[in-house]
Amino acid sequence: MSSRITLAVAARVLRQLRHDPRTCAMLLVVPALILTLLWWMFRDQDVGFTRLGPPLLALIPFIVMFLVTSVTTLRERSSGTLERLLAMPTGKGDLLAGYALAFGAVAAVQSTATVVLCVWGLGLDVTGPVWMLVVVAVADAVLGTALGLYVSAFARTEFQAVQFMPAIVIPQILLCGLFVAREQLPTALGWISDVLPLSYAVDAMSGVTSSGTGSLAGVDASVWGDLAVVVAFTVVALVLGAATLRRRTA
Amino acid sequence: MRGPQQAAVVVRGLCVVRGGRTVLTDACFEVQPAQVTGLLGPSGGGKTTLMRSIVGVQLGVSGEVSVLGRPAGSAELRATIGYVTQAPSVYGDLTVAENLRFFARVLGVSDREVGRCVEAVDVGDHRADLVSRLSGGEQSRVSLAVALLGRPRLLVLDEPTVGLDPVLRRDLWGIFHALAGEGVTVLVSSHVMDEAERCDRLLLLREGMLIADDTPAKLLARTGAPDMEGAFLALVEGRAR
Numbered sequence: 001m002s003s004r005i006t007l008a009v010a011a012r013v014l015r016q017l018r019h020d021p022r023t024c025a026m027l028l029v030v031p032a033l034i035l036t037l038l039w040w041m042f043r044d045q046d047v048g049f050t051r052l053g054p055p056l057l058a059l060i061p062f063i064v065m066f067l068v069t070s071v072t073t074l075r076e077r078s079s080g081t082l083e084r085l086l087a088m089p090t091g092k093g094d095l096l097a098g099y100a101l102a103f104g105a106v107a108a109v110q111s112t113a114t115v116v117l118c119v120w121g122l123g124l125d126v127t128g129p130v131w132m133l134v135v136v137a138v139a140d141a142v143l144g145t146a147l148g149l150y151v152s153a154f155a156r157t158e159f160q161a162v163q164f165m166p167a168i169v170i171p172q173i174l175l176c177g178l179f180v181a182r183e184q185l186p187t188a189l190g191w192i193s194d195v196l197p198l199s200y201a202v203d204a205m206s207g208v209t210s211s212g213t214g215s216l217a218g219v220d221a222s223v224w225g226d227l228a229v230v231v232a233f234t235v236v237a238l239v240l241g242a243a244t245l246r247r248r249t250a
Numbered sequence: 251m252r253g254p255q256q257a258a259v260v261v262r263g264l265c266v267v268r269g270g271r272t273v274l275t276d277a278c279f280e281v282q283p284a285q286v287t288g289l290l291g292p293s294g295g296g297k298t299t300l301m302r303s304i305v306g307v308q309l310g311v312s313g314e315v316s317v318l319g320r321p322a323g324s325a326e327l328r329a330t331i332g333y334v335t336q337a338p339s340v341y342g343d344l345t346v347a348e349n350l351r352f353f354a355r356v357l358g359v360s361d362r363e364v365g366r367c368v369e370a371v372d373v374g375d376h377r378a379d380l381v382s383r384l385s386g387g388e389q390s391r392v393s394l395a396v397a398l399l400g401r402p403r404l405l406v407l408d409e410p411t412v413g414l415d416p417v418l419r420r421d422l423w424g425i426f427h428a429l430a431g432e433g434v435t436v437l438v439s440s441h442v443m444d445e446a447e448r449c450d451r452l453l454l455l456r457e458g459m460l461i462a463d464d465t466p467a468k469l470l471a472r473t474g475a476p477d478m479e480g481a482f483l484a485l486v487e488g489r490a491r
């Protein structure tokens with residue numbers, strides 16, 4: 001791997017985004033609108049926004065980066081630029097790390113804006129440190145990027161790539177504890193929920209908002225554990241993604 | 251003529267099987283350095299597969315392919331081969347200069363190379379334009395400019411002149427010969443037979459078989475045909491001596 005190439009890839013992905021102001025605007029505005037809508041829905045109830053806000057803070061960067069990455073990577077495959085890069089001295093790790101870096105940075109900006117809105121604009125109750133919400137959101141976004149990279153190898157068209165969102169993401173949303181608390185799921189579904197990365201992403205985010213004092217850096221140990229699981233899933237997805245990047249093709 | 255030199259590309263007994271179908275059968279040839287070698291033949295004849303085998307991105311390859319003294323696909327070769335596929339292989343949502351600067355950084359060559367390569371293919375006026383706004387011919391020249399970055403020793407160009415107007419085609423062939431004059435080995439494919447006469451040496455490929463490996467003049471003499479189209483037909487129909 002080469003840091004020069006990794007940074008070149010990351011800078012190039014960000015430059016492509018800069019040429020697309022509408023996407024940039026939507027990346028910032030859409031999450032804010034969704035969370036404002038959620039806050040409005042539950043305005044006359046006590047706990048709704050506090051309970052559902054954190055899972056959405058985890059879901060949005062994950063979903064957005066999953067979609068953006070799978071489409072970008074597919075475009076890279078079909079335009080021939082991936083083949084060109086792999087015929088150059090680009091390492092597979094350079095490409096993956098470059099993408100993760102670029103979309104991680106986008107997620108950091110997106111999540112900071114959303115967290116600021118939730119905590120100071122919409123009055124989300126957070127007992128743990130607010131910065132940790134951003135850290136978890138970035139980890140979720142990079143997880144989405146890693147899964148998107150891996151999954152895009154199995155799509156031949158952009159239509160197929162977009163279909164992976166309902167196929168891979170929606171079951172995780174259903175089982176992550178948003179609709180039915182994970183402990184209350186039927187046993188078999190509980191096991192499935194235990195091996196899906198989004199469950200840990202949502203647990204981590206909810207954990208920050210209820211973290212007590214006297215814990216590590218103001219964050220409960222369980223949150224650090226959940227975050228470690230998310231990072232581990234990301235690494236596995238990146239390794240699997242690297243295996244799908246082939247220098248030689250048929 | 252030049253004295254004996256080490257061939258830039260040596261291919262011995264190359265066979266390629268794709269999806270159970272043999273697309274290249276027992277190809278044997280050498281590509282001489284600092285020359286423009288044309289890979290001619292009808293579409294579907296195996297030209298792209300042969301080029302991909304030389305660049306080292308083709309699966310299902312058997313036989314020996316060595317490039318600049320190393321096995322095709324070696325990591326050491328990646329910075330010394332410029333490869334242009336038929337797809338533009340540049341980013342439509344970046345400007346010409348941004349594309350070139352990105353690939354220059356990947357290759358680790360200086361930004362000054364960007365100006366030189368953009369001028370070499372005559373897209374200097376479009377430097378600040380998004381690639382997606384350019385015509386197809388301009389896009390393929392941007393792709394060629396990327397391949398020139400870092401002065402590769404071998405250029406492999408898959409149908410770079412297809413769909414271009416005659417003036418541009420002539421100019422591109424001028425560029426190829428100028429590069430060969432600087433010592434670059436240029437391998438160019440085309441399915442347009444009249445481009446064959448612009449090459450120093452020709453490889454004719456049909457249905458996965460190499461049917462000729464000669465200079466254009468000698469091919470015409472051998473077949474007694476008035477032009478390359480006729481020479482190709484004579485070879486296919488076995489009228490060559």
